[in-house]
Amino acid sequence: MKKDIIVVGGGCIGLMSAYCLVKSGRSVTVIEKNDITNGTSFGNAGLLSAFKKAPLSTPGAISDTLKLMLKGESPASVHPTFDLHLYKWLLKFAASSTEARLKRTLALFERYGQISLDMYESMVKDDGMDFHFCKDGLLMIYTEQKTFDEKAAHCNNPDAYEILSKERTKEYMPILNEKVIGSILLKENGHVDPGEFMLELKKFLQNKGVEFLLNEEVTKLEFSGSKVSKIHTNKDSYEAETFILSTGANDTLAKQAKNRFMMTPAKGYSITFKMDEALKPKTSSLFADLFIAMTPRRHTVRMTSKLELGTTNSNIIRKQIDSIHKNLSLYTNDFVKEDMVEWTGFRPLTPNDIPILGFDENYDNLVHATGLGWLGITFAPAIGKIIGDVVTVDKKNATNIDILLFSAFYQG
Template sequence: MKKDIIIVGGGIIGLMSAYSLCRSGRSVTIIDKGDITNGTSFGNAGMLSAFGKNPLSNPGVLLDTLKLMLKGESPVNFHPTLDLNLYKWLWNFAISSNKARLKKTLILFERYGRISLDMYSSMTQDDKMDFHFCQDGLLMIYTEQKSFDKKVRLCRDNTKYEVFTKQKTKEYMPLVNDKIIGSILLKENGHLDPALLMNELKTYLLNKGIEMLLDEEVQRLEYKQNKITKIHTQKMTYEADTFILSTGADDSLSRQVKNNFLMTPAKGYSITFEMKEELKPKTSTLFADLFVAMTPRKNTVRMTSKLELGSANPNIVKKQIDSIYENLALYTHSFEKENIVEWTGFRPLTPDDMPIIGYDENYTNLIHATGLGWLGITFAPAIGKIMSDLITKDKDNKSNLDVLLFSAFYQG
């Protein structure tokens, strides 16, 4: 039987799209090649960081990265590859990192960050989901005087920011040593436990009658003229009125229909462990110059870092894990960790931090929803809502202001 909407990919973007579509009364089937238990949407830091924090593509990023590389503290690794798309991506990243773009990106981040925070809040209150949603700010710890001074100059509005001395920083993050410079609390941000969020959403959607077909990989899209007519998995063939591709960093299906999006998988790591309660950070914390994050959760703490470009290796590389520990050890006292779980995943990263969202140019019933990079959890509710508006109200890209503003399809 023909289905109403098929979503390929049950990461946070697929599930939040299903959530909004379901609330609009639509019938949704989610197909995932895995079992939706441990993908990128599970192992990330869970920071909701849309406010006051620069995007990756910001002026000076290349020089700063180079300096950290020379100091041996860089989170970025580049693996030379024959994939020309990566070099095109790097070129576009370099030209996107300019002041005019930064201004626009910060405004867009606030707009879609606000929508998402409000939706997370209503999911906890109205739908009674429990995913450890906290709106208690993001602490940015600085280890370089120059970058701290530069950020302090921008943080004059004390309703949004609070600048902390070294001493005050220790109240929030008892682990830090005297080598840090100071910190800034970005008050509007928050954090959550992404694995709890994914599990709560899955349960909610199943209770609402959403169909989930797991361990089925969509291998081929079949099309006729300007429509996708069928999709084929290794088990079955399905038909639907509308298809959403939310396959994260895996763009093989969109390539099948001749889309060569500027998106690259950026590998990252997380390390989750138990530690003494009194040593835990009081809120989500980012060592801004090192790109190492620590997020407190109900019973554990999660550390995340690394941005590896050009790697397709899905395995945990011990050298990378060791380097996260080494970088952090420079600015913290040593502490005991128990029940350590190491994890790795790929961010679907675009060069200008803009997501790839909207109807396909050639197929009128195909919608793309990916490219959320390092901010997929932060913006997923807003993206889900845009998907629902596109299908239930607007019907095309030009009628949807959010797609025109935010999608990578329409950036200068």
């Protein structure tokens, strides 16, 4: 029987799209090649960091990274590759790192960050989900006097910022040593436990009648004229009115529909461990000069870092894990990390922090929802809403204001 909507990919973007579609009365099937327990939407830092936090493509990003590379502390690396697409991506990244673009991106982040925060709040209050949703700010920790002074000079709004001395910063993160300069609390941000969020959302969707086909990989899209007529998996084939591709950093299916999006997988690491409760960070924290995040969770703490381009190998590389520990140890006193769990995942990264959202330009019943890069958890609820609206209300990209503002189809 022909299905109504098939969502391919059960990460946070696919599940939030399913959430909004099912709330609009649509019938949804999610097809996921794994079992929704450990993908990129699970092992990330869980920061909700849309407010006052510079995007990746920001003026000075390249020179700052080069400086860190020289000091051996850089989180970013590019593997040698013959893939021309990556070099085009890097050029586009450099071209996007302008003041004008930064101003617009920050405004868009606040718009979709606020929609997301409100939706997270409603999922907790109205839908009864519990995923350790905390709206207690993001602490940006500085280890360089110059960067701290430059940032602090612009933090005049007391509703959005609190500038903290070294001593006050240590109250937030007791493990810090004397080398830390100070910090700025970005008050409007928050964090969740992404794994708990994914499992709670899946449970909610199952209760609402969403069908989950797990451990089933979509291998082929079949086309007829301007439509996707069928999809084939390793187990079966299915017809549907509408197909949504939310396959994260994997663009294999989008390519079958003749798309070559400006998106690249950016590998990152997380290390989750138990530590002395008294020493745990009091809120989610980010070492601004090192790109290492530390998020307090119910029973553990999670560190995340690294941004590797030019690889799709998901293996844990020991050198990278060691370098995260080493870089952190430069600014912290010794502390015990117990029961460490190491993990890697791939951010679906566009060169200008603008996602790929909306109807395909060649096939009328195919919708894309990817490219959320390092901010998928931050924006997942807003993206679900945009996808829900464009599929059920607007039915085309050009009449949906959010697609016009925040999709690479218009802002690429």
